[in-house]
Amino acid sequence: MSGVLRLTLNGRARADLVASNLFLVDYLRGVAGLTGTKEGCDGGECGCCTVLVDDEPRLACLTLAARCEGQRVETIEGIGAPGRLSRLQRAFHEKLGAQCGICTPGMIMAAEALLRRNPQPDEAAIREALSGNLCRCTGYVKIIEAVRAAAEAR
Ligand code: FES
C-alpha cells in the first residue's frame, strides 16, 4: 500500500508518494536524495541515522516515513552547508570530533536536539543526550569537547 506523504523537510514543504512500509532513512536517502543521514546497524542500536522530527531526535531506521505526516523533519543537510557550517558542525571539525565520520551526522543531530532544549548542558547532560549514538573511532572525548565548544559558541 502507498500514499502521499506531506511533510516539511529541512524547511521546505514536500509531497511524495511513498509505500506505507518505507522507513524514514530510506525515504531521506532514496527519495529525497539526502545521503547525509547514515545507516549503520539498521536496527536501532547505533544512532547513525538520528534526525530531528519536530525538534526531537528520532532513529530514522525505526521510523516509518508515513508516521512523519505533517511533521518537521530535519537532517544534517538542514542545519548547515559547506561554507556555512552550523556551530556544531564547526566545533566537530575544529575539535577533531569526527574521524571516519559515519557516526557524525547522527551525533550532531542528537547534540542539536540537546542544545535546542538545553543551551548550556553540563558534561553529564551531553553524555546522556549522546548515549544512544555509538562511535568506534574517537573514544568520545573529542565529541564531548565539540558539543561543549558549540554550546559556548552560541
Ligand atoms: S542505523 Fe538506525 S540506529 Fe543504527
Ligand code: FES
Ligand atoms: S568517527 Fe568513526 S564511528 Fe565515530
